[in-house]
Amino acid sequence: MAANATSYQVSPSEKRLALVFILTGFAHLLIGILMGLLQGLEHMGINLIPSMPVIQTYYQALSIHGVFNVLLFTSFFIVGFLGYMASYGFERPLASVRLGWVTYWVMLVGALLTDWALLANRATVLYTSYAPLKAHPAYYIGLALVVVGTLLLLLNLVRTYLAWRRERPGERIPLLSFGALVTFIMWGMASVGIVVEFVFFLIPWSLGWVAEVDPLLTRTFFWESGHPIVYFWLLPAYLSWYFLLPRQAGGRLFSEPLARLAFLLFIPLSLPVGFHHQFLDPGVSQGYKAIHTVLTFAIFIPSMMTAFTVLASLELGGRARGGQGLLGWVTKLPWKDPVFTGQALGMLLFALGGVSGLINASYTLNLEVHNTLFIPGHFHLTVGAAVVMTFMATSFWLIPHLTGRALWNRPLALVQVILWAVGMTFMSRGMSWAGMLGAPRRTMLGAATYREAAWNEPLELVGVGGVILTIAGILFFLNLVLTLLNRRPAGEVEVPLAEPLPEAGPLPQYLDRFMPWVVSGALLVLIGYGPTIFRLLTTMQTVAAPALNPF
Amino acid sequence: MHVHPYERAWIIVSVALLMVFGVAIVVSSLSMGIQIPGLSARLAPVSPDGFASDEPWVRQLGPGRYEANVFAQMWAFQPSEIRVPAGSTVTFYLHSRDLLHGFKILDTNVSLMAIPGQVGKVTATFNQPGEYLIVCNEYCGVGHQAMFGRLIVEEPSATL
């Protein structure tokens, strides 16, 4: 076994905690995926929604799809997974396991409130919750509680870190704990926008305490958190690719210092980029939009560093397994292992998602793709493929590790991740294509009177991809449930912590400190957002919700 | 800190790529006249020739120069049809009467958000005669998929 791998066992209570978080997350993903199927079929002209129970409109399905998949599934999975990784890395329990359970209950109550409002068609406002679309207060309060939960884990992680520091002065922060801390510190800073939006504006407004809100101001607060949130989803996947996948592939972490640097760079660079969602908004100056373009581009750098280090680590694995020549090592990678293949295919699709992201972020090109189906074509590759496939692949080892029950069917898991990748490829290709022909997103296109004939072929791809995806999704849940019920013991499943190459040498001190990165992030937010937020706050243009309920 | 030479080269290439992209953006926005909306420009409440800014209209300012005051509301644009001769330069002022809406003229460089409380402004020149679809591309309630308009760029002869 690797020299730095530990035999540390996390307590059963923390194992249960991680498990309930992850399963609550997956329960939301299941419902989200079923909505996705309805949307994909609708786009190719087969509208099943009228014959569905509960679901009344296309837009209700879409609201559920967005909120369940990217707000609830992700938050629950990440809090469970990273809380566990941190405590395993530190080789000590969380500062307060009890607080961990409180976090779970707070988030669960929040999720149930939001679920109810969505399923009752009282919150058909889509996950962006743009005012003056007004949802039932339970929707906003529920989401706010979920965010509070994520911040409670941040608090717990920081306290655990400080306690660990006292116990082990002078040691480097262990990689897994480091990744978890960076993710939650970044998110803690990023969440300010959505917290202000909900607590000071949307919740009081939905409760009737204030009559009007400013749509541009609330939207600006939303995107201040709404872009960094994608890095909140992505960094846990990066944690797996950097620190676990190399071992799963039989290799080593190629460059530990650069891995840590890339993580830390995400703290400042994730934050002031939200205007790339508002390029076409009146009331935000072109100068600040240009600044956010530059900063969005800057985040390309740590992403490229990640691509290099992760591929180099995999190459070490392929060569250690006997791979020869320039590319021969690729064939020696453990492609039959669903844990590896799920992540590798996710990374491959992520590369395409990254390229389409550069297009979206490009000030002028954005004009062409803004609010077209090109955008979901982009993020189904990033979050829908890379992040979700990594979380699925992680659950193939983590659930057996947590429960002691063996993965029910390994070959099925392999087929399933491949099917998911194929489905995503078809669907994203269809979406990007339709988007470039001008087809709008968030639109019930099967019923759109203006639908153009040229959109038919790409939208059929969306439907076909959606069906393949749904089959893959159902196979995943079948495997998950039967694993939970499996009587066959998993044996000892290790946390596959990768060992860094020693050549990388000693780490500079600044890679072990968070403060400089936090301060520079705060400064960038002040520069990137301060003047605009100040101007919007001092010249508010408030409006009431429409008299007629729009949904 | 030790950085592998290949990795160093990779990072340098990445930075260089970004610079190329940056230059491409600057060139496209300056030389191709691609405009995105900025700080809100408001119209005078009533223009000297009697056009009120809280009503929809299209008016001619001079030869080949037009202004359109457009309102987005659940679930239509007003005016729903805009006619200009080919070669015209049109300045759009975009308002919303209720929710967020989108205003995208397909196959042109005009696209912007309609946000209650803000007035969007963009200018574009239309040289190709034809009928252009205008779609609302931001969700605005159950009738969102029925919200569209047309821009008709007429052959110059038709308007003589």
Ligand code: HEM
């Ligand atoms: C069976 C799998 C899936 C199918 C068939 C599917 C299908 C779709 C379709 C057709 C849309 C576009 C709807 C529109 O713009 O009108 C959409 C939107 C979206 N999807 Fe998926 N999807 C799937 C899985 C996922 C997953 C796994 C995630 C993320 C974890 C995800 C996140 C989203 C988000 C955030 C939106 C945008 C919602 C909005 O605009 O408000 N989807 N999906």
Ligand SMILES: [Cu+2]
């Ligand atoms: Cu973004």
Ligand SMILES: [Cu+2]
């Ligand atoms: Cu609309």
